[in-house]
Amino acid sequence: MARMPVIDRNKCNGCGLCVEVCQCQVLVLIGNAVEIKEDRKCHLCTRWCTMCETVCPTGAIQCPFEVVVEE
């Protein structure tokens, strides 16, 4: 189960907006595309803020949710 945002490198245009808005600093611009820092995680919040997904102009970074029923 992915606990980090999912990046589609084909859609990423390297604008870096997601890097700027990320409060947990888990995103980094390498070359012309965004990547997730392997040694970081969204540790400042108990839930995803999804701001990276919100600001992305191309839909390259997404925060997918799994829907489960609590037993």
Next chain:
Amino acid sequence: MMGEHTVAAALPDNMVVGIILDDMSVNVESLQSSAYFSGLSSEEFDSIKGHIFEKAVARGEIVLFEGEPARAVYFVVSGVVKIFKTSTDGKEQILYLARPGDSFNDVPVFDGGLSLASAEALTQVVLYAIKKSDLETSLQEYPKLAMNVTHVLSKRIEQVISLVEDLSFRRVTGRVAKILLENTEDTDGHKHRLTQQEMAAMAGTAREMIGRSLKLLEEEGKVRLERNRIVITDKEALMEVAGVGR
């Protein structure tokens, strides 16, 4: 003198000092990409440029507060600005995100009133702005500018009407509840994963409405939002909201 910047003088109260840009410094392409200035002749554009001042804003900085006198229209050159309202109990409602080429604070400037929403820089932002008095003078001189402004305001009205439609909250929340119920783990153990954008497309609404609906469902104890999971905590109640049989 060419190349010299002049600090704006005699600005009204509450307006942070900006820098009036000379002809060499205004990013012409940035301005022309704004709907306000589209189709203007070079002469008209050169005249209006002289009234434009630049404002650099750090991430997290509030550009303007809801309720303060509206004294300038802002145009985003780079970065993203969150336009939002805050309720009396402190809840934030995002109206839209202003990106390069977009303007904000238009309506209260033309209305002569108070800013209708607050604006916060989500990233490092560069803005161009024009004071209300200078804009009014330019509108009287240049009919094309006035026509452009009419189009901008018309689009803004359309957006607001759409938001009002969506703000019939229960309708959207019911659709979101149904989407959640239809996308839980299926009998094969396969877990569906949805983004808010996908949920919005499925519900036929804006992405912002999905966030609000999920928060409402959480406040009502029907779901719990975790980092990458939406946990249905009261399935029967959620089914009721969705309007589906048990």
